Amino acid sequence: MLLLSPSPPAPAAAVTVPRRILLTPHRRLKATSTPPRLACLRLRPAAPLRGIPSKTGCRAAAADADAAPSQVPGGDGGVRGAMVRIGEALSLGFPVWVASACALALWRPPAFLWVGPTAQMLGLSFTMLGMGMTLTLDDLKTALLMPRELAAGFILQYTVGDGSTVLFWLDLWNDNSMQTKYPRLYTFAKNKNISVAQFLTSNTLEIQFHLPLSEQAYHEYQSLQDYLQTIQVQQEDKDTWQYIWGNNTYSSSKLYNLPYKNIQPPKPFIWIWDSKCCNKLRVFTWLLLMDRLITRNILKRKKLKLEGDNYNCVLCNRNMEETAFHLFFGCPFSQSCWQQLDIHWNLGADFFQMITQAKQQFSSTFFMEIFIIGAWQIWKQRNNFIFDRGRPSLVSWKQNFVEEARLQAHRLCDSKRATFLSSLGLQG
Template identity: 65%
Template sequence: MGTTKPRVEHFGFIMNKVERRLTTTTNFLSHAGRLELVNSVLSSLPTYDMCTVQLPISVIEYIDRARRHCLWRGSDSNAKMKPLVAWKKCSKPKRKGGPGIINLRCQNSALLLKHLDKFYNRKEIPWVKLVWHAHYSNGDIPHATMDKGSFWWKDILKLCDLFKGIINCKLGDGSTVIFWSDLWNDNVMQSKFPRLFSFAKNKKISVLQFLSNNNLQSQFHLPLSEQAYQEYQRMQDYIQSIQVQQNTKDSWHYIWESSSHTSSKFYNFPYRNVQPPAPFLWIWDSKCSNKLKVFSWLLIMDRLNIRNLLKRKKHKLEGNNYNCILCIQNVEKTAFHLFFSCPFSQACWQHLNMHWNFQSDFFQMMMQLKQQYQNSFFMEIFIIAACHIWKQRNNFIFDRGRPSFSSWKCSFLDEARFQALRMSEDKHFVFLLRIDSFS
């Protein structure tokens, strides 16, 4: 890294590495295999650089484009196939309803915030001492002054707003904390006393400077309104108990109640209030292989390539026939019909003692059956059964095989016994006993 800001062409080696990983073998991988390639290889290639510098947006967009191609279109970057799921939904963590593909922009910011953590907590690191001495020795607050220093430090300072949103300062000498806008002692004065704040002369004054010169004429434009003066009196009562500790550094703690920065906690923090339907969590908690997990995730997202989805994408079929091929009811083949209400699939579920309540919505229907089923392997059995209903459909379309219950039952039992090998020894035995009861 030099003294000038890197241009896009300087990151060409990363983009070349990503492009070389899009080998022709991705055409032969399942969606689960491609997802693993995206998460384990393509997403990790720029990690080292993201720990140091802010990647240009065009570089991140190039890598995202390659990851999308890998996941949905294989190695052909010029393919015109549409993605099955929007990229924004693919970038959600697994515990929040997504497949866990990393959002590189958020990850880049999360990795760089560790530098602000070291800087504000004044860790015993040479560059921290150098920046404080070179730019802020006169008492300036870094996030209250104009950007100064190298291109690298200016990029780090741009993250101050993010940093301020997740930290709470425990006062030391108060020299690095803005009195009005920073969160300190669990309060933001600007929000606590909004009318008084509008009369403040210096809205970026430090806590140390405010408390050392705490008088009405010096700090506020006069005259105050009646409401502002009432807030001033309340503020005086509040700050009387506050004492700064000379020669003691301000310490910054995170609002998730930790004094140490971890990029994973910051990355997951924006999703803290996202509560996906329970079946999404059951998928990733199951003991099935990734191939089956990704299939079931696409099923619950209603993004499998069935005739109804092709119709929604304006894809014309021969004879405009979008009806289910596993039954003779002349019903349009939706995901719900194929896997739940079709007579063929109903026979499969009844064999497994699964009786769906079609009066409830989809997720409520699954949660009700899980409670009634009273079996810790409910999701494994559901995923394997649904996968082989799908294979019966594919066998009929692509191989002209005749779908039959006996064929589904045989493939279900074989797959279940194979998936049992992934379980711990105690669960393996119990699961096989359950599967053998369906023989």
């Protein structure tokens, strides 16, 4: 579920009866028993405003504040006259104030974070009160004569976005999973499968949560309220679902990259896959670096009983346990092999550091290919002894190494093949 950000096929009910909610960039989610969208409906009747002649409106508004404002001549220098003029300037400039505030909000959204739910409610109440005071009976009559426009204004309030197919807590929406963002609050949620639409329309503490909340949960609740006020929700008629990488095309490499793209493995792992060797050898080297080759040490760790409890290296007679590190780096037999290739290991260093240093000191750019083939042939010498009773020898290792190197050289382009072989003192 988390792989997908909003929106799988909508439930049948949601398709037949589309449920639209008002999701705007600065939607306020005051915990109130009245759904906010209804308040909007009442507060934004489109039709009545059209019928208001602005001059009349202003005078009417002033008339309420003052006993006889319309009688005050424009040039009157009295306090009343000044108040009326200021009132008129404020009223007439209202579209300018609103447009400026909108522009500012678009440019710098955080500048309006201080507008909390209470400030919003008070602001809207004053604005609507002012608008209501400018209405006359004639304006209401005019509005009622246009029922279609009035109805359209009512219905159109519902046409912004839809959160009915997205789970508020469990789905990943707006780049967040609320369950992981507010884990303590989540444990108090009454309905853990609530949709975003349902949650936003009844965002009330007592409806949504088992009370009382713990202190941490309450902090998270406050943080959630702040977050919900600042989210930028796309206005869409229907929820659309897509993969987390931003489109509807599935790709296994994108899926793989999702958890692993930020993980930086030690460099030698990258060099393995950058090398030109065949996959069999590359996988072998990967197992070696991961300490997953089935050496005797691994068999011991897997509780496999060997004859005579002998877990020692078979390439030397030093009674050393056959760990991957000993077998390929510490064993005298292996060391004489590496000497043939002029590869030197600083056995005291950190393992990956040791490989990095050896690569830096190596003269050829084909270090990784040569290392892989060399290690592979050491492994074959060891297996040859264990399974076929073949005697390990530097001569046969060298012979097999050259054979394998010539074989792997075919995977290189002509120019590189010549360089590779000549770096090993071989002819193309």
